Amino acid sequence: MTARSIPHAFIQTARLLLRPTSAPDAERAFEIQSDWNVTRMLSNATYPPGRQDIESWFSSHGQEWVDGTAYRFAIExxxxxxxxxxxxGISGVEGSLGYWLEKSAxxxxxxxxxxxxxIGFVFHEAGLTRLESGHASDNPASGRVLTKLGFARIDTRELFSRSRRETIIQCCYMLEKECTHPSL
Known part of the structure; x- marks a missing residue:
């Protein structure tokens, strides 16, 4: 079974519930992204956030899931x-991992x-075998998360940050399925 045929997948962890995002989540996302400390770390978000942009983005998530181009989960x-x-950014067996949380989390x-x-879901249910990810060079905490997940740092690159309205240095990482811990 592929992830495309599981549009209502829920993932329970020890402390969290991951559920597919939906249009009503846009309001909460707007609240979270209204915090400059959160949004400044997101290269594709704008600050201040645009309510209509966020609503439009969230309304596209279901179709992305069906198309197999993205799997987006609300973290509860x-x-x-x-x-x-x-x-x-899923193409073939590759995709790009991203995450953002409210500052109190x-x-x-x-x-x-x-x-x-x-990662366990996309490697075992969606059939992906390679993930990329990255973080702003001034966000070392995100780098520690990626390293702990098994990602290897492979490069840095210049990237335009919409939230900061300037070019930043992004640290780039890669994770191959065969390099992951069996629990993933």
């Missing part, structure tokens, strides 16, 4: 959406827990 902790973890290993669960 104690029944509250605290962020998003996703794999997008930082430093609690939620990003690691959610990303680890999603």
């Amino acid at each position: 902790q104690a029944g509250r959406m605290i962020g998003v973890v996703d794999v997008d 930082w430093g609690k290993a939620y990003a690691f827990e959610a990303a680890q669960a999603l």
Whole structure:
């Protein structure tokens, strides 16, 4: 069975529930991305966030799932959406891992827990075998999450950050399915 045939997949971890995002999540996402400390780390988001842009983005998630181009999950902790973890840009057996959480959820290993669960899903249910990811060079905490997940740093590149409205240095990482821990 492929992930394309599982449009309502839920993933339970020790502390979190990951569920496919839906249009109503846009309001909560708008609240989270209204925090400059969160949005400045997102290269494709704008600051201040545009409510219509976020609503439009969330309304496209179901079709992305059906098309197999992205799997986006709301991260819930104690029944509250605290962020998003996703794999997008899927082409063939490769995709790009991303995640963002509200500031009050930082430093609690939620990003690691959610990303680890999603990696297991895309490697075992969706048939992907390779993931890329990256973080702004001034966000070393995200680099530690990626390294702990088994990603290898492969390069740096210049990338235009829409939120910061400037070019930043992005640290780039890669993870191959055969290099992952069996729990992934």
